[in-house]
Amino acid sequence: MRLLFIQGRSQEGRSEQELKEEWLGALNRGLSKVKKPKIAASEVAQPFYGDVLLKLSKADPANADELKRSSPEKGQDADFVKFMAEAVVELSANKSEAGNLAIHPPPTDPEYVLRTKKPAGEPLDSSDIDDMAERGVQNWSWVVATVRHLDETFPAFSEWSIGRLLRDVYLYLTEEKIRAEIDEIVEGRFTDEPTLVVSHSLGTVIAYNILRKKKRNITGFITLGSPLGIQAIRKRLEPPAVVRPDVSTWINIYDKADIVALNPLHSQSFAMFDEPIVDIAIQNGSDNRHNIKPYISDVEAVSHIHRIVSSGEHQ
Known part of the structure; x- marks a missing residue:
């Protein structure tokens, strides 16, 4: 065996x-x-x-250094934003047994909150995520902020983070x-x-x-x-x-x-x-x-x- x-x-x-x-x-x-x-x-x-x-991900347009997009004009960008948004919204809706902490990070992009007329902290739905994807990198700052919030809330050692894991999973899948x-x-x-x-x-x-x-x-x-x-x-x-x-x-x-x-x-x-x-x-x-x-x-x-x-x- x-x-x-x-x-x-x-x-x-x-x-x-x-x-x-x-x-x-x-x-x-x-x-x-x-x-x-x-x-x-x-x-x-x-x-x-x-x-x-590592080598292939650095050469790919969906690579992110500190969760920043390097090629915002690429057509793939909207799908990557949508993938990250779907993932972090799902993760942030869950509860951690570590201290019974519930995470509901609010949208941090003032323009997004104003445009959708959603109160800060209100959960996003599928139409909100579709809107984010269509607008692409205009809402990347919100996704970045949410991922960073999760990383800070769930302690991680330096080699591991939610954002980098999701980036690598996305690259493997797409x-x-x-x-x-x-x-x-x-x-x-x-x-x-x-x-x-x-x-x-x-x-x-x-x-x-x-x-x-x-x-x-x-x-x-x-x-x-x-x-x-x-x-x-x-x-x-x-x-x-x-x-x-x-x-x-x-x-x-x-x-x-x-x-x-x-x-x-x-x-x-x-x-x-x-x-x-x-x-x-x-x-x-x-x-x-x-x-x-x-x-x-x-x-x-x-x-x-x-x-x-x-x-x-x-x-």
Whole structure:
């Protein structure tokens, strides 16, 4: 039984070996705590696309430095603004269990408030978002302010932010060159052997997109801190996210205080699947509640990984 780890974003400058040691080390620490045998490095593959994503995203017109648009005249700009607006409005409407804090950031663009005659702080609806997209960068300042508000409200370490995650997810979903190169790297590590896929953050979007397109010898699919519950992401999957990967077990582990993984996948996002996704809420102990190491070392994660690996060995 092989394990295939699929990383999230913000790993540029690192290496496949470094990531593999980090993920496997955390997993084995968790396995030791529940008195289960450790997994050998030879049983694990970890494709690395961090440097490729950084290089391609910098060359793309949707790249944002400190969340500022570099090419406002591009036709793609309106869709990017709409994607970001849809995502942050959805995220800001949720409640965090961290201090029972409800986030409702108001539109901060005075011209927008005046034009729509909406009181500051009143939630936006779909027509408001469509209006923002049509007006493009005129409303980018509002989106930037909302993303920054969320980043400040949900503590994050310097390498991670909601805005950058959403930017990279958008590029993967909408730019064929970026998606093709990343998919080629990840798909190159699949074999005919029975494989358990464990993915995190942006990696869950990449893994889902790859697994639903072709039948493979996959014994299980585990998503950690997945943003697939965000409607703005699901609706931009091509074809739309209505195809379940051909796996008997899909386990989604999330923290309700992880701002990009607030929504359980089965109950709200993929309830149409005949074989339901198993959603498991945990407490991720990191500062931003999104870090991979607390996710993959959690007792629920390691117990399911051990169960799937063991069942494959005994077949």
